[in-house]
Every structure is written in structure tokens, then in C-alpha cells.
Amino acid sequence: METYLNIIIFFVLLALGYFVGQSREKGHYRSIIKREAQLRSIPVIASKILPDEFLPCQTELVSGSVVISVDYFKKFVAGLRSIVGGRIASYESLIDRARREAILRMKQEAKKLNADYIFNIKMETSSISKGREDSIGSVEILAYGTAVVIEKTNTPANELPGEDTTELNFRPA
Amino acid sequence: MIITTLEYVPGKTISKHLGLVQGSTVRAKHVGKDIMAGIKNVFGGELTAYTELLQESREEAVERMKQQAQETGANAVLNVRFSTSSISQGAAEIFTYGTAVILD
Numbered sequence: 001m002e003t004y005l006n007i008i009i010f011f012v013l014l015a016l017g018y019f020v021g022q023s024r025e026k027g028h029y030r031s032i033i034k035r036e037a038q039l040r041s042i043p044v045i046a047s048k049i050l051p052d053e054f055l056p057c058q059t060e061l062v063s064g065s066v067v068i069s070v071d072y073f074k075k076f077v078a079g080l081r082s083i084v085g086g087r088i089a090s091y092e093s094l095i096d097r098a099r100r101e102a103i104l105r106m107k108q109e110a111k112k113l114n115a116d117y118i119f120n121i122k123m124e125t126s127s128i129s130k131g132r133e134d135s136i137g138s139v140e141i142l143a144y145g146t147a148v149v150i151e152k153t154n155t156p157a158n159e160l161p162g163e164d165t166t167e168l169n170f171r172p173a
Numbered sequence: 174m175i176i177t178t179l180e181y182v183p184g185k186t187i188s189k190h191l192g193l194v195q196g197s198t199v200r201a202k203h204v205g206k207d208i209m210a211g212i213k214n215v216f217g218g219e220l221t222a223y224t225e226l227l228q229e230s231r232e233e234a235v236e237r238m239k240q241q242a243q244e245t246g247a248n249a250v251l252n253v254r255f256s257t258s259s260i261s262q263g264a265a266e267i268f269t270y271g272t273a274v275i276l277d
Binding site: 013017020024025061066094119121122137 | 224
């Protein structure tokens with residue numbers, strides 16, 4: 001009797017994990033794609049050195065982090081996969097989602113500062129709950145970088161964008 | 174106090190190098206949050222309590238690093254890096270380090 005109950009619980013959890021987990025993943029991807037389109041105006045650059053034309057500018061540390069949990073179905077599929085080896089696609093999408101979410105949160109923080117770029121982005125991946133057999137499977141991603149706010153005071157505010165300024169720049173001293 | 178991941182601050186020169194400064198913290202959430210996270214583990218999705226935990230720890234670590242930098246008389250910390258690790262179930266360790274300098 002007890003084994004039947006265990007089997008039933010297992011399948012209920014598997015079904016819950018599959019249906020709820022899949023719909024959440026789809027919803028999350030939709031929201032990520034939407035927000036990525038909104039924040040495309042802030043490019044994230046891995047370079048450490050700022051181009052000279054950005055000076056003078058203000059810099060500020062920005063970061064974003066997220067913890068995303070696996071679902072029962074993903075865990076089960078990954079368990080099966082580890083018998084034969086190969087790609088664990090169910091975990092790949094989880095980590096991809098977490099990375100993009102962390103970068104988005106970092107960008108949102110940069111947007112609040114009116115930043116133009118984010119330079120020298122670094123990522124950190126870890127797990128809060130690793131080590132135990134029945135531990136909570138989750139992935140933690142931390143993304144951080146330097147937000148660059150280019151000071152616009154350097155260029156005259158009343159200057160028209162189409163105006164020819166070459167004469168001004170090359171005027172003899 | 175300027176905290177940056179860059180190796181220099183644009184438009185400013187480093188007048189004195191004061192060496193490595195660091196800050197770290199280990200934090201845990203209460204058991205209730207752990208149980209909730211366990212339930213979430215069936216359905217998947219974001220573990221908000223743990224995200225918060227991570228964020229709080231990061232702020233704390235940066236604060237400690239800043240304090241150390243202030244004690245040495247620095248006005249900026251360059252080339253800042255974060256490192257995360259787990260010590261036990263439900264606890265997060267965040268470690269942050271950088272180079273303290275005096276800028277002109």
C-alpha cells in the first residue's frame with residue numbers, strides 16, 4: 001500500500017513540475033525578451049578600457065542577482081540523463097534564464113542612474129544549497145559591472161546637431 | 174568613495190596605491206523561508222527569499238570593504254570583484270575585494 005502511495009506522489013510531483021514549471025519558464029522567457037528589447041539602449045561591454053571620447057564621465061558600480069530554482073521534472077530528467085551522459089538541456093535553459101535575468105536587473109539599475117554604457121561586466125555563478133543529498137536545487141547568478149554616465153555638459157547645449165563645427169575645432173590658436 | 178570594476182577612473186590619476194581591501198559576510202535566511210524554497214523546488218521559478226539574501230549579503234560585503242578602505246585613507250576602490258560560495262544549506266557567503274587607492 002505504501003509503495004503505491006509513494007509512486008502516486010512521485011507522479012503527481014512529476015506532473016506538477018512539468019506543467020507548472022514549463023508554463024513558468026515560458027512566461028519568464030516572454031518577460032525576458034520583452035525587457036531585453038526595452039533595455040537595448042544600454043550596451044553591455046566586457047572591455048576594461050573606456051574610449052577617450054567618453055571623457056569626462058561618471059562611473060558607478062551596478063549589479064543584479066537572481067536565484068532560480070529547478071523544478072521536479074527538470075531534476076528527474078537530469079537524473080536520467082546523468083546515467084547515459086550528454087547535454088542536460090533542462091538545466092541549460094535554467095541557467096540561460098538566470099543569466100539573462102541577472103543582466104537585465106543590472107541594466108535596470110544602470111537605467112536608474114541614466115547610464116549610457118556598462119563596462120567590464122563580470123558574472124559569478126554559485127549555489128547556496130549545494131552539498132546535501134536532498135538539497136534545494138537552485139542556481140545563483142550575480143552580474144556586476146561599471147555603469148558609465150557620459151557628461152553632456154562638455155558639448156554646448158545650444159549647438160544644433162546638423163551644424164558644421166569643423167571650422168570651430170580647427171581654428172588657429 | 175568610488176567603487177568600480179574598472180582598473181582606473183576615467184579622467185583621474187592615481188596618486189597613491191594602498192593595497193588590497195576586502196569585505197565578506199555569511200548570511201542565512203530563517204527556516205520558514207527554507208521550507209518555502211523547498212516547496213518552490215517542485216514547481217520551479219525564482220526563489221525570491223534567496224535573491225534577497227544574496228542582495229543583502231552583497232551590500233553588506235561592499236559596506237565592509239568601503240569601511241576598510243576608509244580606514245586606510247583611500248578615496249576609491251578599483252578593480253572590484255565579487256565571489257560567491259556556499260558554506261552550508263541555506264547560507265551564502267559573499268566575498269568582495271579590490272584595490273584601494275587615493276585619486277587626485
